[in-house]
Amino acid sequence: MDNIKTFDLYVGKILAFLYKEFPCKCELNYKSDFGEVNAKIMFATLIWLKDSGFIDFESTINDDFIYNAILSAKGLELLKQKPKSLENSISFGEWLVSSANSAKDEVIRKSAGEVLHYSLGFLAKLF
Numbered sequence: 001m002d003n004i005k006t007f008d009l010y011v012g013k014i015l016a017f018l019y020k021e022f023p024c025k026c027e028l029n030y031k032s033d034f035g036e037v038n039a040k041i042m043f044a045t046l047i048w049l050k051d052s053g054f055i056d057f058e059s060t061i062n063d064d065f066i067y068n069a070i071l072s073a074k075g076l077e078l079l080k081q082k083p084k085s086l087e088n089s090i091s092f093g094e095w096l097v098s099s100a101n102s103a104k105d106e107v108i109r110k111s112a113g114e115v116l117h118y119s120l121g122f123l124a125k126l127f
Contacts, residue, residue, distance in 0.1 A: 002039060005040045005042060005109055006038055007044075007045050007048075008108075008109040008112045008113045008116070009039065009105050009109045009112065010034070010037070010042050010045040010046075010057055010095055011045060011049065011112040011116065012056070012099060012100060012108035012109060012111050012112030013034050013093075013100055013108060014028070014046065014049060014121065015024075015049075015054070015071070015075065015079060015096050015112065015115070016020075016033075016073045016093075016097045016100035016108075017033065017100070017101065018055060018069060018070060018075070019071060019076075019079050019093040019096060020097055021034055021070075022071050022076060023070070025068040025069065025070045025090075026067065026068075026069055026070070027064040027065065027066065027068070028046075028057075028059065028065070028068055028069050029065050029087075030042050030066070030122055036088075037120040039052075043060075045054075046060075046066060049065050049075075049122050051108070053072055053074045053075070054071070054072060054074060054078070054119075055069060055070065055071055056069070056071075056072050056074035057069040057070070076093075078092060078115065078118075078119050079091060079092045079093030079096065079115070079119070080092075080093060082119060092111075092114075092115045092118065095111055095115075096108075096112065096115065098112040099112075107125055
C-alpha cells in the first residue's frame with residue numbers, strides 16, 4: 001500500500017475514533033487502538049491532522065501514545081456536515097464511523113478521501 005492510501009486509511013480511523021468519543025478528550029494508543037499500523041505514517045498522519053487544525057492533543061509519549069486527543073472545532077464542524085451525496089443525508093462523521101465499523105480498509109480510505117476533498121471547499125467558505 002502506498003503512503004497516500006495508508007494516510008487516507010489512518011485519517012478515517014482517527015477521525016471516526018475521535019468523532020465517537022466527542023466531546024470527551026481521550027488517549028490514543030494507536031498500536032493497540034488501530035491494530036497493526038505503520039508507526040511512522042500513523043504518527044505523521046496524527047501530526048498532519050493537528051497541524052491542519054482537524055484535531056488537537058496535548059502531548060505524545062514515545063510516538064505511539066497521544067494524550068488528551070479531541071476533534072477541534074473545525075474538525076467537528078466538518079464532520080457534522082451532511083452533504084447531499086451521502087445516502088439519507090448522514091453526516092461525514094456518521095459515515096466515517098460506519099465505514100470504520102465495517103473494518104474494510106478500502107471503504108475507510110474512500111470515506112476519508114471524500115471528507116478531505118470536501119474539506120477544501122468547506123474551509124474555503126469559512127475564510
